[in-house]
Amino acid sequence: MRVKRMAEAIVVGGGVMGLASARELRRRGYSVTLLDRAQPGRAASWASAGIIGATLRDESDPQHALRRLSRQLWPAFAAAVHEESGLDPEYREMGCIQLATTEDELDWLQRAAKQADEAAFLDAAQLRQEEPALADDLPGGLKVPGGNVDNRRLCRALEISIRRAGVTMLTGTEVRALKTSGGRVTGVTTNEAPLDAELVILAAGAWSATIDGVRPRPPVVPQKGQIFALDQSRVGLRHVLLTPGDPYFVPRADGRLVIGATREEAGWDPSLTAGGIAWLLNRAMRVVPSLSGCPILELWTGFRPLSEDGLPLIGRAAVDGLYFLTGHGPSGIAPLPGSVALLMALIDGTEPPIAPAAFDPLRFS
Numbered sequence: 430m431r432v433k434r435m436a437e438a439i440v441v442g443g444g445v446m447g448l449a450s451a452r453e454l455r456r457r458g459y460s461v462t463l464l465d466r467a468q469p470g471r472a473a474s475w476a477s478a479g480i481i482g483a484t485l486r487d488e489s490d491p492q493h494a495l496r497r498l499s500r501q502l503w504p505a506f507a508a509a510v511h512e513e514s515g516l517d518p519e520y521r522e523m524g525c526i527q528l529a530t531t532e533d534e535l536d537w538l539q540r541a542a543k544q545a546d547e548a549a550f551l552d553a554a555q556l557r558q559e560e561p562a563l564a565d566d567l568p569g570g571l572k573v574p575g576g577n578v579d580n581r582r583l584c585r586a587l588e589i590s591i592r593r594a595g596v597t598m599l600t601g602t603e604v605r606a607l608k609t610s611g612g613r614v615t616g617v618t619t620n621e622a623p624l625d626a627e628l629v630i631l632a633a634g635a636w637s638a639t640i641d642g643v644r645p646r647p648p649v650v651p652q653k654g655q656i657f658a659l660d661q662s663r664v665g666l667r668h669v670l671l672t673p674g675d676p677y678f679v680p681r682a683d684g685r686l687v688i689g690a691t692r693e694e695a696g697w698d699p700s701l702t703a704g705g706i707a708w709l710l711n712r713a714m715r716v717v718p719s720l721s722g723c724p725i726l727e728l729w730t731g732f733r734p735l736s737e738d739g740l741p742l743i744g745r746a747a748v749d750g751l752y753f754l755t756g757h758g759p760s761g762i763a764p765l766p767g768s769v770a771l772l773m774a775l776i777d778g779t780e781p782p783i784a785p786a787a788f789d790p791l792r793f794s
């Protein structure tokens with residue numbers, strides 16, 4: 430690792446992407462300031478369900494390599510953040526089951542099982558053994574490695590870790606524009622005093638397109654998700670369960686069951702709607718009928734940072750010293766350690782751990 434002592438770096442945004450990249454820059458010896466317009470870890474990274482490594486993807490999809498790398502990195506990453514902060518982010522590999530709800534979906538899963546590593550096809554009886562609470566008419570499923578992290582605990586743990594490491598964190602500080610000179614970053618202007626830096630990481634999530642002077646302007650828009658949690662102590666689901674077209678079911682260590690989520694183009698409207706929650710509840714109870722007796726603990730919404738082509742923007746922008754780490758959309762917890770490792774290799778000028786081209790922000794120049 431090349432150590433660049435005391436160069437000033439600014440990270441814009443305190444979601445998982447900003448927090449984890451601030452941590453890595455600090456480890457490299459940068460003097461790091463993280464700015465958040467509100468509170469760190471309270472936007473998409475708080476709203477998320479925290480599913481890791483569940484989706485079946487084909488090898489030609491660039492996200493496949495990013496997810497595979499991230500799955501390798503997750504255990505050590507979670508353990509390090511736990512140790513540094515004293516707070517367990519509750520990363521748990523309980524396995525994910527992709528459920529079939531029709532015979533056609535079952536055929537598809539059977540074919541996918543032959544191609545995927547470490548996937549186990551489950552017929553109806555085996556499925557019931559793994560998850561007795563599932564509806565009787567589900568024809569089968571595919572069990573794949575994976576699990577979840579408690580994303581809210583992860584954000585808090587990362588925040589504690591980087592504060593202890595000496596990252597300066599300014600909350601309620603909104604970055605308005607990038608400062609440049611001769612095509613190079615010199616800092617940012619904010620709603621308070623301007624700040625100088627040689628390196629700026631844009632990790633502002635769904636708000637990434639709102640900062641002046643950023644080139645290329647990241648084509649990232651908010652995608653709203655409505656999501657809720659039940660007390661499932663009387664149901665006892667053990668795996669992350671996924672259904673085609675959602676909902677998904679995420680059992681937490683504390684007995685909560687997170688069920689999500691809608692995918693809506695609704696601008697910045699954060700409201701919970703009767704239609705959105707009814708859609709989730711009805712579909713969820715069709716898959717796990719006994720959920721109908723579970724107390725509702727919480728309902729909330731969040732904005733996923735959705736990019737134009739569905740792939741994240743990771744790497745150097747069109748201004749020297751400016752890097753992007755944004756646009757992760759519906760999957761921005763699972764690929765966290767891999768995305769940060771790729772970005773750091775690009776900043777360090779070392780061999781990237783995966784091919785970076787598909788994620789290059791300059792594809793939008």
Ligand SMILES: Cc1cc2nc3c(=O)[nH]c(=O)nc-3n(C[C@H](O)[C@H](O)[C@H](O)COP(=O)(O)OP(=O)(O)OC[C@H]3O[C@@H](n4cnc5c(N)ncnc54)[C@H](O)[C@@H]3O)c2cc1C
Nearest residue numbers: 442444446466473474477478480604634654731761762763
């Ligand atoms: C309902 C829902 C469920 C999800 N479930 C999953 C899942 O199961 N698995 C998964 O992998 N992913 C999931 N995701 C996606 C994942 O949560 C996101 O992709 C990820 O959290 C994005 O992280 P981020 O750091 O880029 O953005 P955010 O967490 O949104 O953080 C951006 C931060 O930037 C700050 N900011 C914005 N503008 C400025 C500015 N101008 N100046 C200073 N600060 C600024 C904001 O205040 C915010 O704190 C889900 C998302 C949602 C909404």
